Ligand SMILES: Nc1ncnc2c1ncn2[C@@H]1O[C@H](COP(=O)(O)OP(=O)(O)OP(=O)(O)O)[C@@H](O)[C@H]1O
């Protein structure tokens with residue numbers, strides 16, 4: 001269900017087709033200030049967003065617009081300066097200890113450079129087993145879980161488990177990272193520029209994996225990118241960030257076919273033909 005309005009709200013943000021489903025994850029008035037020489041900068045400025053269950057929301061914006069800072073706060077890797085983060089109706093802004101660890105198992109992330117997350121001296125198999133050991137998954141479940149999660153990202157154990165990171169392609173490495181995140185059986189997968197370093201074919205491959213996971217596992221995906229083309233390929237809904245603020249949000253169709261904010265129009269002007277890229281596979 002959704003209700004529509006195209007009027008800017010009191011903060012000047014343009015909002016359309018707001019989902020009326022209760023969100024799985026949401027943030028309200030989240031702000032992050034960093035102290036820098038001579039004062040502070042506001043990297044994220046009063047951002048409120050909802051992530052309904054089994055939806056794909058893209059956050060787009062140019063470099064420095066605050067996307068990763070917002071992601072780190074949502075992941076609870078960095079404290080908010082002000083505002084609230086809610087998961088399943090629970091305020092998680094200040095969770096600690098075992099409760100925070102439980103939150104981390106439900107909200108998993110995949111970042112830009114899979115090489116930096118790999119230890120070069122471990123095979124993919126030992127990397128995945130170590131993650132499961134840390135998560136205290138029973139020995140008898142480990143192999144089945146690894147096989148299941150590699151399956152979600154289109155890899156067989158034979159293809160992946162005995163390989164070292166440098167023996168995989170960039171796309172395969174990124175898919176292994178997605179598989180590792182899925183082993184925790186998360187509800188939310190946050191991908192911060194997870195496909196930015198891949199060439200076009202591998203990128204589409206990983207985008208299709210993320211797309212299918214929503215259907216197969218009911219996963220909620222938060223896809224962060226500076227590339228509005230990738231956002232429209234994958235997402236149901238798009239939020240556009242400029243200088244720490246969300247300046248526009250709505251369904252993907254609304255945002256790309258009738259952008260309202262000048263900033264969104266500029267981002268779209270750099271990508272000539274998006275109509276052909278709407279929605280991966282039928
Ligand atoms: N730890 C920090 N200390 C000081 N300033 C920071 C810190 N982290 C980020 N910033 C600043 O906050 C702003 C937003 O940075 P952020 O990394 O969130 O942008 P981004 O949208 O993810 O950019 P990119 O597309 O390049 O990844 C930038 O001006 C950045 O310099």
Ligand SMILES: [Mg+2]
Pocket residue numbers: 067068069192193
């Ligand atoms: Mg970033």
